[in-house]
Amino acid sequence: MSSSNGEREFRINIAIDGPAGAGKSTVARMVASKLSYVYVDTGAMYRAVTWDMLNQGIEAEDVTGVLERMKAIDIELVPGEDGQRVTLSGYDVTDEIRSLAVNRTVSRYAQIEGLRAELSAAQRQMALRKGVVMDGRDIGTTVLPDAEVKIFMTATVEERARRRFRELPESGEVITLQQLEREIAERDELDRSREVSPLMCADDASVLDTTNMTINEVADEIVRLADREIARLGK
Template sequence: MANETMIIAIDGPSGSGKSTLSQRLAQALDFVHIDTGAMYRSVALAAQHAGIAPDDHERLGQLCRQLQIRFARCDGQERVYLNGEDVSEAIRTPQMSLLTSKISASPAVRRAMVELQRAMAVDLDVVLEGRDIGTVVFPDADVKFFLSASAKTRGQRRYEQLRSRGLEVSLEDIIDQVIARDAADSARDHAPLQQAADALVIDSTSLSIEQVLERMLLRVQQVRQGHHCGGRCA
């Protein structure tokens, strides 16, 4: 793929490991990582602060045009900045997860974020993660993955993640929230959570992060070899 850039799309439901694996994959390949989920979470946080309802599409569209979202790596950690403020922790609460699902259903929000995501990826090797990267944002992505895991497993992972941040949460509540988020993301009219037909599906319920990453790197290598051979490699 000399002189060409590569776009890798990673989709999947909440808690499927997208964030961790997209970061690890980007680091392994020396690609730019774009966390689209954090972008929608940032919009949700801004909407909450501004008192904008999830169904007020006009005001949400206006809000998106006023936001500046950027990513930075500090001390080995990826940080998210909203209008210059570090919101990395504020956007990761269970309450913000549920609000994000409602906010991200707004066509005005999705149009604004898709435009921004496409602009961020111009002339770069990128790994993007979200729920509609391989179906809506970059349907022609070079490599597509769809990560999945049981709701119980995903809830357990999210519970441990939140507990590690010092948050007092209930495992049962987190699993219920994961199931509710799945239902909301899959049922929305605009850009619902869907698996791209040409995505490699990886169920990580019984796999470690390292095992999933190994499969992803192998797939990227295969695609690179296919491009190099013009698709004629045996």
């Protein structure tokens, strides 16, 4: 049984990594809520940058242009009544960054070393006070290698595609489930093979195959692991 929030005086950081569509963001939000921690959606930060670059017409191959544009970008993760909102230089882009265009190109921008270094530094700053749940592709290996609890969430490509398919807005570009499967498989390969901070499971991470698990089951398992570590470190 999990301890109550009042008993969790010793605060830790939780890193949740995994491929696209594994359900990291949804689970991370739930875990943060259950523990009364702060949720940091690093994927939303990369998506916001990608959305801005696409709007500015700056290709991922134009590394100099991307890094120059980064100087004008201010990303904030703001708690809202219906979950975390993402603002870019004061403009709410929460819905826009979930578009198919962003989905298809975010990995290309995420490969840029200078961009990753800048966002990773901002993410580490957010975690200094502890009590943070952070999800992404390289949190446990690069951003927060000292996180007390590390989780690597995965699921089959087919299941991840189904999850993404259910999340798609009714209006907008039409895409089939089979197309999504192909795009997710391609993104997996891009994320694993990039030179800078590739997607990989940290040696000390707990691996959770969520293919046949509900979101609540996954969140409860992570809270259980967190409570166990809190109890061990708080002795």
